[in-house]
Amino acid sequence: MLESMLALPVEKQIFLAVLGFSWTVYLWEAYLSYRQRRIYRSTTRVPQELGKIMDTDTFEKSRLYQLDKSNFSFWSGLYSETEGTLILVLGGIPYLWSLAGTVSGRFGFGAEYEITQSLVFLTLATLFSAVTGLPWSIYSTFIIEEKHGFNQQTLGFFLKDAVKKFAVTQCILLPVTSLLLHIIKIGGDFFFIYAWLFTLCVSLVLVTIYADYIAPLFDKFTPLPEGELKTDIETMSQSISFPLTKVYVVEGSKRSSHSNAYFYGFFKNKRIVLFDTLLEDYSPLNQAGDQGADPEGHDMPSESKVKPKNKKQGCNNPEILAVLGHELGHWKLGHTVKNIVISQMNSFLCFFLFAVLIGRRELFLAFGFNDSQPTLIGLMIIFQFIFSPYNELLSFCLTVLSRRFEFQADAFALGMGKASQLYSALIKLNKDNLGFPVADWLFSMWHYSHPPLLERLRALGNVKQD
Numbered sequence: 001m002l003e004s005m006l007a008l009p010v011e012k013q014i015f016l017a018v019l020g021f022s023w024t025v026y027l028w029e030a031y032l033s034y035r036q037r038r039i040y041r042s043t044t045r046v047p048q049e050l051g052k053i054m055d056t057d058t059f060e061k062s063r064l065y066q067l068d069k070s071n072f073s074f075w076s077g078l079y080s081e082t083e084g085t086l087i088l089v090l091g092g093i094p095y096l097w098s099l100a101g102t103v104s105g106r107f108g109f110g111a112e113y114e115i116t117q118s119l120v121f122l123t124l125a126t127l128f129s130a131v132t133g134l135p136w137s138i139y140s141t142f143i144i145e146e147k148h149g150f151n152q153q154t155l156g157f158f159l160k161d162a163v164k165k166f167a168v169t170q171c172i173l174l175p176v177t178s179l180l181l182h183i184i185k186i187g188g189d190f191f192f193i194y195a196w197l198f199t200l201c202v203s204l205v206l207v208t209i210y211a212d213y214i215a216p217l218f219d220k221f222t223p224l225p226e227g228e229l230k231t232d233i234e235t236m237s238q239s240i241s242f243p244l245t246k247v248y249v250v251e252g253s254k255r256s257s258h259s260n261a262y263f264y265g266f267f268k269n270k271r272i273v274l275f276d277t278l279l280e281d282y283s284p285l286n287q288a289g290d291q292g293a294d295p296e297g298h299d300m301p302s303e304s305k306v307k308p309k310n311k312k313q314g315c316n317n318p319e320i321l322a323v324l325g326h327e328l329g330h331w332k333l334g335h336t337v338k339n340i341v342i343s344q345m346n347s348f349l350c351f352f353l354f355a356v357l358i359g360r361r362e363l364f365l366a367f368g369f370n371d372s373q374p375t376l377i378g379l380m381i382i383f384q385f386i387f388s389p390y391n392e393l394l395s396f397c398l399t400v401l402s403r404r405f406e407f408q409a410d411a412f413a414l415g416m417g418k419a420s421q422l423y424s425a426l427i428k429l430n431k432d433n434l435g436f437p438v439a440d441w442l443f444s445m446w447h448y449s450h451p452p453l454l455e456r457l458r459a460l461g462n463v464k465q466d
């Protein structure tokens with residue numbers, strides 16, 4: 001088979017190699033998911049060492065939730081691999097390119113003007129992927145997440161959100177791409193350096209404006225009210241010289257009851273964002289279940305609620321501080337900077353290799369571009385298809401690194417004396433998010449950006465004896 005492949009013209013070899021690699025990755029991941037599904041199916045009892053931290057009810061709920069998600073991703077993965085293959089085999093990319101030429105010609109921009117054609121191509125391509133992806137994300141949100149009690153969105157909110165997301169993406173993507181194509185065109189021999197610097201600036205600008213101008217288009221951010229939690233967060237930030245300027249609460253409960261916390265910002269201007277779903281005293285999901293509170297306004301214990309959905313969720317203040325201790329550990333230990341440096345080095349390397357490869361006609365021939373070599377198509381072919389083995393390897397290494405960082409951040413929180421609070425916070429978060437605590441070793445090694453719950457608890461030293 002190899003011999004007959006080598007007898008083919010080089011562009012055919014490239015095409016088959018790209019397709020073959022894509023299916024190899026697909027089958028590998030399908031195999032890993034199969035191994036993990038086998039675990040979900042067979043582990044029907046709480047393993048003995050988890051008995052103290054997870055009740056049977058939660059265990060079963062998370063098992064069924066993860067099983068549904070895994071089955072869903074089997075079908076959506078099969079669909080997208082098939083779709084991608086058909087697009088390649090049937091010449092979808094050159095077809096869309098010529099369609100973009102016709103459209104931009106019709107608008108009077110002149111089809112010969114490559115940048116205009118590229119922008120129309122990009123819009124059509126993102127529109128296509130948004131439209132074909134929509135049924136899948138509707139199913140995932142309104143069937144699976146809904147069934148397991150996470151979804152908080154209405155269909156109207158969801159669709160409005162999708163349209164807004166598409167519009168915002170276009171507003172960023174189109175000017176950035178046209179500038180990038182322009183830079184590549186006029187950059188001369190060292191265009192890859194300018195192109196890399198340009199993308200570096202764009203990502204810095206995006207990081208700077210994202211939180212203030214982009215994220216608020218989608219979600220409501222309110223400053224954390226004055227009080228014990230805010231004072232404690234400020235004190236903790238000071239103790240490790242974290243330059244905190246603001247603490248926000250984001251209304252994540254509008255979307256789903258999954259919970260999270262993060263920080264962002266440059267240099268001396270750092271902000272912390274807490275999901276309202278993370279805060280026991282703040283989560284509207286808890287208040288929704290508080291209709292049974294007595295007229296004096298005293299809170300009744302939420303365990304008394306009839307609907308299991310309204311079980312109290314989120315963490316208490318000391319636990320929130322422990323979670324933040326972990327997050328600030330990422331900062332203090334330089335994880336954020338290390339990640340930026342790695343991603344920029346990678347981006348530089350990719351632009352350099354792109355410069356080496358872009359003149360190769362056979363790359364364009366392989367994907368059906370017989371008489372033109374548009375730069376945008378070159379970017380797509382090289383970054384997405386030719387680099388895919390490298391991308392897979394890199395993403396695996398980053399996953400391994402991320403797990404190391406997680407352990408280090410946990411150890412940092414432990415060093416701050418927050419081990420036992422972090423211990424109980426991790427258990428609560430795992431419960432609120434219905435994480436399943438048992439994983440196939442190969443699946444988790446490949447996919448988990450965070451170490452499995454049990455390993456993290458063990459590393460925290462089983463501080464909680466009760």
Ligand SMILES: [Zn+2]
Pocket residue numbers: 326327330405406409
């Ligand atoms: Zn972390």
